[in-house]
């Protein structure tokens with residue numbers, strides 16, 4: 001029987017096949033795709049985030065949960081094509097130059113996507129020039145920069161400075177995040193905001209675009 005609780009639990013457990021099967025069952029029962037996203041798939045990730053933060057879940061488990069959520073999301077997305085989900089805005093996100101960590105950045109991207117934002121995920125090791133190109137090409141309201149190394153945090157400042165040089169800084173809000181990054185650092189380098197995790201990133205973007 002179709003049940004959102006089963007979707008949510010499959011995500012929490014990182015059960016990829018289960019998440020897909022339960023999502024499919026919900027869709028076939030005629031459930032609202034947005035309800036499946038918000039009360040099933042995202043609800044599961046909303047449990048995973050804090051558990052990870054509290055040290056009750058580890059990276060491989062978080063990855064499996066993200067994978068499970070994606071599996072469900074792919075199925076729901078097919079339905080959303082003719083459903084026309086209203087876009088809340090566009091976010092370009094990437095991990096800065098020299099940095100290959102992408103787990104957290106991808107989680108932020110997933111959270112934003114599931115909250116209705118269009119997300120252009122540039123990937124890892126993205127130099128300032130590429131961020132600037134993406135701003136020109138995609139015209140986002142928000143640019144998200146991720147860094148997990150104390151050494152690559154400096155590339156965040158370089159990226160913001162480059163956007164200024166190119167005359168693009170004023171047309172976007174720049175938000176930053178990643179384990180070594182702090183609120184103070186975001187102020188210091190002239191970003192518009194910082195968030196410690198995916199859920200807070202969504203709140204931050206909502207606030208900035210309000």
Ligand code: B12
Nearest residue numbers: 099100101102103104144145146149150177178179197198
């Ligand atoms: C997994 C991992 C790796 C994997 C990365 C795989 C991948 N595809 O991402 C691999 C093995 C490749 C790796 C490599 C290295 N790593 Co590493 N890695 C980690 C580890 C264990 C987990 C990071 C992670 O994914 N966390 C889980 C996610 C969910 O959390 P998160 O990234 O913090 O993201 C959340 C928030 O920060 C925030 N957030 C993240 N990005 C953004 C962006 C925006 C815009 C916003 C708003 C929010 C936001 O929201 C996210 C979701 O809640 C950390 C240790 C740690 N505890 O952080 C070390 C760690 C980051 N790595 C470290 C190091 C040193 C390295 C290497 C240099 C090791 C080496 N000698 O080769 C290389 C560097 C490679 C490179 N050039 O980038 C150090 C960094 C030390 C420092 N302070 O600089 C750490 C802290 C480990 C340690 N204690 O020494 N690493």
